[in-house]
Amino acid sequence: MLETSARLLRLLSLLQARRDWPGATLADRLGVSERTVRRDVDRLRELGYPVESTRGTDGGYRLVAGTAMPPLLLDDDEAVAAAIGLRAAAGVAGVEEAAERAAAKLEQVLPSRLRRRVGALQTHSEPVPPDRPGPAIDPAVLGVLAAACRDHERLRFDYRAHDGSSGVRIVEPYRLVSWGRRWYLVAWDTGRDDWRTFRVDRIAPRTPTGPRFPPRDPPEGGAAAYVARGVSAAAWRHHARVLVHAPAEVVAQRINPAVGVVEDVDGRTCVLVTGADTPNTLAVHLGLLDLDFEVTGPPELVDHLRTLTVRYARAVAGRSRRGAAVDHQVEPHGEAGVVGGEPEHGPGELVEAADPADRQHVRQPGRPVGR
Amino acid sequence: MLETSARLLRLLSLLQARRDWPGATLADRLGVSERTVRRDVDRLRELGYPVESTRGTDGGYRLVAGTAMPPLLLDDDEAVAAAIGLRAAAGVAGVEEAAERAAAKLEQVLPSRLRRRVGALQTHSEPVPPDRPGPAIDPAVLGVLAAACRDHERLRFDYRAHDGSSGVRIVEPYRLVSWGRRWYLVAWDTGRDDWRTFRVDRIAPRTPTGPRFPPRDPPEGGAAAYVARGVSAAAWRHHARVLVHAPAEVVAQRINPAVGVVEDVDGRTCVLVTGADTPNTLAVHLGLLDLDFEVTGPPELVDHLRTLTVRYARAVAGRSRRGAAVDHQVEPHGEAGVVGGEPEHGPGELVEAADPADRQHVRQPGRPVGR
DNA sequence: GCACTTCCGGACAGAACCTGTCCGGAAGGG
DNA sequence: CCCTTCCGGACAGGTTCTGTCCGGAAGTGC
Known part of the structure; x- marks a missing residue:
């Protein structure tokens, strides 16, 4: 009976959505007798999807991991999240291809109303970017x-x-x-x-x-806000309170809220409380503001800014001496793939893929890079 | 017959994995007659999962989007990618909760051998971080x-x-x-x-x-490497060829391959070909190298390095004049959540969540931030 | 130890469904 | 026109499913 198949999927969906279901509740939700529910549970087990059971008070059924992946039954919101997540995963080394396949599977059956939501969320989202891998989590x-x-x-x-x-x-x-x-x-x-x-x-x-x-x-x-309050201030090895010569609203627009908190001082200047794991990263965050600021501590940051001052000064000192012989070779283009007016890119020089596990993308003149 | 249910899932899986299947091929794969396959296709349609069909040469069946989400049948690699992607999506504003629910659904049934792979990939992966949302894509x-x-x-x-x-x-x-x-x-x-x-x-x-x-x-x-070659060089508005006073291998280790190509010069120096959308971003990324370098162009970059030189020099000039009155207020801690020795964080100051759609996390002294 | 909760699964009658075979029809493309 | 594909009714034969009933087993709390 086709209703048997449909009911099995609904049962699977219920078991995925919540942990424990007494048989009587399942029978009620599925509109069948408790005996049939027991038969259905047996059917899922025969299909390779293990259902555990507990007798006694607070007993019931729960779906557990077996050796086979069962069908995944997602509601609308979960399907949207999965579509977005799979796009994110497509950029992760090691799972690009599988993520792309899974994304194709999902998107070919995603109802159009959900597709529009995926599109909207995709263009307006920005996850907190990790600067390096975190500790291993089981x-x-x-x-x-x-x-x-x-x-x-x-x-x-x-x-x-x-x-x-x-x-x-x-x-x-x-x-x-x-x-x-x-x-x-x-x-x-x-x-x-x-x-x-x-x-x-x-x-x-x-x-x-x-x-x-x-x-x-x-x-x-x-x-997320709660974690942000606690983590951003405490997780960094280096902290700074920086006086920025700009209104607080301007500064707030230029930083990722994950990296700091802005306090207005007098309407024209503000204090940025921020941090990072290294003085260099901290200096980079400050540099990205593209605003004048004052720093009095910590000493490591002050030292590093002085180092950058000298380095940048030296970096451009030779401009008039060396002439334009180096930089005229760089041809500014329009958008991606445009070469000589062509709208897409032909074969370029050999460079390793963006694989953090293998960073050997040094190119010796005249020979291919990497393995 | 339970075999009917199992076969429907296998049919669904086949239809999700590839676009077009002639009836005879499906009958062969499923081990039933072509008539039964037609009945099964009808059953999927009755379940709400539309299957389109095309007659004639190269005809066959294909699954299309309907109004209901069908069960998603993922192979092992796709399930791993989905688990990783859903974790990434958990940080995306607008779908956190749904992503978490979908992740919980998936992970409660993920076979243990796949869980280990998820764990391994999670800790060793770093997607190319977007610096801002891209154009809307349907x-x-x-x-x-x-x-x-x-x-x-x-x-x-x-x-x-x-x-x-x-x-x-x-x-x-x-x-x-x-x-x-x-x-x-x-x-x-x-x-x-x-x-x-x-x-x-x-x-x-x-x-x-x-x-x-x-x-x-x-x-x-x-x-990915192919795109990297074409896009990294062409997508930026500003480019630079920078002489870096360090061996190529050292420089290669310090940059994300997505942002540049390194060419050895003489074993002790090398040329970094890189770019960014603004001179400031370019300049700051060069600062991240933490190595001495020389730049002769483009003029915007040279100008901006000079600007940064002045800004940084000014930023630290007041250190001896202002004393330590400002920065001693920042208390360096151990890891996240540690406050006064407590291993987790209590209620902190009010700051907006990391929501890019709402960046108003400016804090006025004495009053809560945002809406 | 008892009472209550839950799962377990066989037996039975009655009802319903599934499958393969056969066949004529329809549509698309070369 | 021919070949490819899907479509779906009719039929015989066989199989499965469901609800009811019932006794058994296990867990928990008092």
Whole structure:
């Protein structure tokens, strides 16, 4: 019966959307008897999609990872997110081709109303760019945390503090946030009776999760803002408070909010509180402002700005001496692919792909680069 | 019959993996009669997943977008890419929650061998970061191009050159590449008998696609490298050839290959060919090298380096005059969330989330920021 | 230990569905 | 006109599915 097939997909969708379903609830949602639900669960198992079951109070069924990938049943919003994510993944070394294939699969069946949303979000989004890879995270841990957030289940986990000590925490998770090169969990800490942000790479979850808890009002401004407040100021090795000779609104427009906070001083100048892992990166952020500013500390930054001053001065000192012999070889063009009026690019010199695992893209004159 | 359900999923999977399937081929793959395949196609249609059909030579069945999202059937590599992409999407404003939900759905069923791959790729990947949103692209266009790449179908499209003129091109598509803030199509141009790179936002595909063509050897180094060669040099408004006082290998290690090409000169110095959209960005990127260099052109760059020289000199001039009164307020900490020894962060000052659509994160002293 | 919760699965009658074969029709392209 | 493909009804034969009923098993809390 075709209804059997349809019902199996709906059952799979329910099991993917939430963790635990008592058989009676499933029977009610699917409009069949409980015996049929048990048969359906058996059918999913025969198809290779393992469904675990728990008897007794708070028992029920849950879908777990097996050896085969089951069909993924996404709602509209999730499908849009997946389409955007797969485009992002298309730029990731190691999965370009697979991401492209998956994106093609998804987009060929994406309803047109969702396609328009993908287009709109794609052009107006900018994820926080990581400057280097973060610590390794077990995706199973992320999965447990993500499911607990979604299902409003309490978590217990061992948390390793920055000084190496460890302790057990009991929290009500709210949201996972990818911030820079790390993942964070924003949760209500039951022991401290307040919101806290936890580094996911320091969490070792304990099982089982639960019990359930009623959702509480989220922290002010949402999880990402909450993490931004805590992380941006604390995560950097170097910090600076810089007096910028421009109105705060102008400065705010020129920086990524992930890198700093702007405080108005007198309407014409403001203070930028920012940071970075190295003085060089910090100096780059300041340079990108393209505005006059004053720095009095930290000493490393002051030293580095002085070094840059000398370096830049030297860099252009030889301009009148060397003439234009070097730079006239660079031909400014219009847009990408335009060469001599041609709208696309022909074969160029050999350069390695943008693969961070292999950075050997040095070109010796006259011979191909890399392996 | 449970086999009917299983077969429907396999049929759906086949239809998602490739565009056109003659009925006889499907019958062969599924191990049933052609009549049964026609019944199965009807069943998919009744489930809400539209299957189009074409009669005659080169006819067959293809899955198209309907009003409902069908189950997504991903192979192992595609599932890994989707997991990575969804994590990337979790940082995109507007789809955080949906991406998190979709990620949780996927990761709860991801076989453990794939989870490990996700973890490994996640920590060692760095996509080319876009510095700002690219031109709007109709996702339907991307979908058509992606499918044509996958199915090795020729494309005909109207291509708008940079000067506004337009012409029809017939190509054999090879790969879509996300590069910086734009998408590119790498394809064999049948008219010019050579590889070309096309801006996707300038492509208006003509239908239908086809006929099929045998795959040819890809351009040297792969599609991303190919685009890198053409785009990096041509896409920027400003270019520079810079003499760097360091060995080429050292310089190559310090830059992202997306931003430049390094040519050895004499083993101790080398030339960096790079570019950017503004002289400021170019100048600041040169500063990131943390190496001495010489620049003779273009004049805008030289002027701007002089401007930066003055700005930086002024920025640090007041250090001895102003004392440490400003910067001692910044308390360097250990890792994220550590405040006074606490391993996680309590409620901090109010700052807007990292939402590029709303950049008002200016903080007036004493009052909350933003709306 | 008991009561309540949940899953488990066989047996049965009745109903419904699925498959392969056969065939004539329709549409597209060379 | 011929070849390719999809379309779908008719038929016989066989298989599966469903709801009901029931006894069993396991987990949890009091």
